[in-house]
Amino acid sequence: MRRGAAWLVLLLTGCNSYQNALGGDGAEGANFVQLFTVFMVVCTVMYLIVAAALVFALWRRRRTALVLDDRTHHQTSRVVRPALAAWTALIGTGLVVLTIASFFTDRTNAAQGSKPQIKITVTANQWWWDVQYRLPDVSRNVRTANEIHLPVGIPVKVTLKSNDVIHSFWIPNLAGKQDLIPGRQTDAQLLPRKVGLYRGQCAEFCGVQHAQMALDVMVESKEDFLRWYAGQLKPATAPANSLQLAGYRYFTTRECSTCHNIGGTPASGQVAPDLTHFASRRSIAAGTLPMARGNVYGWVADPQSQKPGNRMPTVGLSANDLHALVAYLETLK
């Protein structure tokens, strides 16, 4: 009773659409919703049976004598034995049904990734995601960070790797999670069914900033996806005014380029997120902040106050350098 009411109230008031296991916006996610419903029904029935039996057992003799009857405390009435048989049969049947349902759902999930049309490698780092689209033609590979674009209705194979510790790749709306384990390679299959914006998040504790290791997932129509992909293939926008130029100079010659790469410029660091199309993304620092001028200022000026312990040092930029850098970064659409 309390259980059901709580479910209702909380599900209705507390539902979000873009990071929700009951979203069911991908093939595996939808299978989850179905199987979860089956389990919920069976489990609720079982729970109600137990609760009713307990209440009835307590209520049955609540007013009878309070003195121990020495003669009867070993005897068992006739209904108990059949009840035990029925109960055992019920649990047994329930479990067999659930096991079979689970097994076939798992088989369906496994089969659905057999013919992927897009291959992506996602490499986890403390605490961001490196995303690389792999094509047979290597020159058309695209590298981005903390953001995945997917065309709707097309099966995708995601190869998962880790550069440091164990992480877990989880986009609840689309599919279940899969760990990224250093020294091992794991796979996830995604088949998005609905256009929309979803959010993924690291689900295995991976160190101090585990909480802020998110991933934006855009499921788009095929045309939108191809347009985005074409945009990503282009090198970075060249600086257009002197302020942007100053930012470009600072970026490519100073601390930034030691770690970051910007395609088409001398900045070629490989250990931090690729920033070639930085300004086109939805968020900064693996979902820590939404993409906005103020946030870019805050992040570049002092990343350690925004996401304490992350790997980007606070450089101590002068005001001029900061203005210039932000101006340049904002051009990287």
Added chain:
Amino acid sequence: MNAAERAKLPPAKVARDGPRLTGAKLEERLAVTWSNPPGFIGWLSSVDHKDIGRRYVITALAFLALAGALAIVMRLQLSKPDNDLIGAARYNEIFTMHGTTMMFLFAVPVMQGMQIYLTPLMLGTRANAFPRLNAFSYWTYLAGGLLLWIAFVLNIAPDIGWFAYPPLSGPQYGVGKRADIWAQMVTFTEIAALAGAVSLTATILKQRAPGMSLGRMPIFVWATLVTSLMVIFSMPSVALASGMLLSDRLVGTHFYNPAEQGDALLWQHLFWFFGHPEVYIIFLPATGFVSEIVATFSRRTIVFYPIVVMALVATGILAFGLWVHHMFATGLPRIGYSFYTAASMAVSIPTGLQIFCWIATLWEGRPRLQVPLLYVIGFIFTFVIGGLTGVMIAAVPLDLQLHDTYFIVAHFHYVLIGGAVFPLLGAITYWFPKATGRLMSERLGKISFWMIFLGFQLAFFPMHIAGINGMPRRVYTYPAGMGLELPNLLSSIGSVVVAGAVLLFVVNLIMSARAGRVSPSNPWDAPSLEWAATCPPAKYNFPHIPIVDSRTPLWDAGEKMAVVHGLRVNDRELLLTTVVSATPDMREPSAEPSLWPFIGTLALTVMFVCSIFSPWAVVFGIVPVAVALFAWFWPKSLNPEREPVIS
């Protein structure tokens, strides 16, 4: 006369010319024989299972309070999105401390403490087997707990989560000595648990009252036997795993280094091979409490005793075949998962049968709704939810979504608090008069029961929803607008209610211990042997060892209690019986109080703490440990006294 000649004599001819004692005179002599040495040294030397058990329970409750306080801090941090009450690093330390303390320093030890206290009383014996080992078990546990909490105070607490997955806990990413402190704490507590389990197993197999065949043992004792065997089989696994982690961190071995063909998953296999049984090591004693309480408060024997016992044994065995269900997301071969899904679901059969037997017992009996039974009812209502969510996450497709989210956090709190802490609180209320001679206040007991029961639902039910709404576990903050605000706020409010209820329970404990109603020796009219002893029990437990001929000796005893006579009174002599049928077999002296177990623990502590810093500490540190152990085992001086006997 040398040993060979003496042994060839028929035993009955051994000279006995002591006085035959009975009544008050006997009790006086026994009290002298079984008392501790005076003063603080005597306190440290105690090997009395009741002292050890009580210390275990009180220490574990203190750790519960500490870890509970950390839980409140975490709930405050999570009560609203983007909160900055405590920072990320501190939060990670706190959840690690909370989980580690609850699992290793509260749940397992508190159950073992209850078992150590109750088992010899339930079996009708005067002490447990290997009492010094038992004392050593407690000191080692205390040392492990202090190590962890002193580290926390000194700001070098572990921050790697309670299951410490490498590489995060390995040499490169587990910076400093934090992970080493965690791993050494595990070593301490696991030595303590193993020592306690060995003692309990031998006690149960060899020291039962005459006539208490295996089929007549109280169900709690069965649960204790199964649990102790599970400890014996599972703990070596985590000992090995944490030993390998320490050596990776200290001397650069490569067990968990993939670059040198080690494997991070090796840890997960070894850890969960221990970690899953550990859950049942916590849960099975709780089902033992439930069976005892249900029988007493329904005033009838448990319905289908053999089924309940078989269920305990089956759960104990199945528990070793489930560990992979903690690793469904690691990408192991999919086909193997089906086996673990089936095995995990199969565990619900013995548990379901136990629940049936309890409800059937209530149905057959005449339930008295006193506080211990209220906790049992709360347990069934709560635990079954946890059990059913457990069935859900046994299914691979469901687990891949729900694993490592707040759904799991909700699940294991339903199982561990609903399934183990509720029965524990009931059991404490139930056996409190046995330990103190006074009854706990029924009124305060009822208030705290309702607060904890309702507060618990408020705190943990919304976590299911938070998990489904995409909240991973172990996050120190979450963004607004994801549907997480309300569930988290409710959880935080609920956690404060639970904390208040636990506080009220402790107040009740303290007030009742001082000024509660004085208890008769069998206040609940219970059937098992511990209630044949006085409240609180004398140091020697029973003036005469009882003879048993049913599962409910006190209900069936009639006017007189059948007992044996002929045990020594000037020596701590125990009656050993045969393993299956419990026929009297031998008399053996039990160990005297000794300071050496305590000194042994001190030596061990020095060795373990120093071995965090240098491998040579193992080599040099073992010497004082060995000296302490040999002094501990050295027999007391030969006793030329004649043999006075009881009765």
Added chain:
Amino acid sequence: MTEPRTLAPSFIEDVSTLPTHAFSYRSLTWWGIMAFMVIEGAAFAMAIAAYFFLMAQEQQWAPGPWEPPGLIAGTAFTLVMLTSEIPNTMIKKAAEAYDVPAVRKLLPVMVAIGLLLLVIRGFEFNSLHVLWYESAYGSIIWALLFLHTTHIVTDWGDTVVLWWLMRTPHGEDPRRLVDTDENALYWRFVWLAWLPIYILIYWLPRVFR
């Protein structure tokens, strides 16, 4: 709440004629020793499982540049261990026959054998042809050997103290003969546990090369 039933004792059985010591499973300490053997056996079993787990990570075993361990020291150790069962059995039999002088004579033999084994063990570590920090293979080989060495050391220490104890008047106490009996039992566990480890350390790296 019923009144406490005061149960007066009714004396049914006299246990004063029961023995105060017995060998094997009748003894309480025997159960303790068995439990510890199970604990240590489980630890060995897990270490062996870890060995096979790590072995599965490699193409060949012993991997890479490492030669399999040299056979001489390990085989000598195994032979001495197997031989040690002769005096061990003699001690066990003597203890069960209450033959204290024989036990006093034989225990130093076991002490000497233990010492010899520890010396050979030193050479074994030297003949592994791999160091523990060189690869996971080296780590697990060293771990197995180290784990087993701790058992040799503890049982040797135990035997030394037992020898000392048996030379005192305590040796006349039949309960100490039970201790001797159980010490001999434990030694059987130590050498039985060694046999699979010997094969894992010295032979599998040759077979799967």
Added chain:
Amino acid sequence: MSLRFRSSIAALALVLVLVGCDREQRQTRGKPLAETIPASASPDTVFPGDANLPKADPRAAAYEGNAAAISEGQRLYNWMNCSGCHFHGGGGMGVALMDDKWRYGGRIDQIVATIVEGRPNGMPSFRGRLTGQQVWQLAAYVRTLSGQERKDAVSARADEVSNTPPQTQTKREPLNPADSAEQ
């Protein structure tokens, strides 16, 4: 209870205070010290074997023997591809860092100067490419390669192919005479 409790606290506290708990303090923002490059340590003041050393830099204390700083340094050592030339301290194209020969001084501030300024025959300058804090962290790690740092602050190994003995076991190499004179 109280005595036992107090004595264990005292014993443990002693051990832990001796190793220094601030040794694990994470400084994420390089405060409160100003993170600039030591002015005194420009190339013309440091000569091979020169006894004319400047005073030790006060910032050294915040990094030497600090587990968090050394760990960050270890990561940067790989990120900056130091191992490309120096390998894991054994040397190759670049000089060996595991031995006792320090051409430009083995004190932490001297190593900082070397990293910042670069040195002839191939060692590039990282001035402006790393923040001051990063350089100090890197230098703290470099010192562990020859066993200069306290063993309880270093990690035995990294999660990588290793052909050197564990760093917790590295023998402490003496610094060259000029430096030892200073100490």
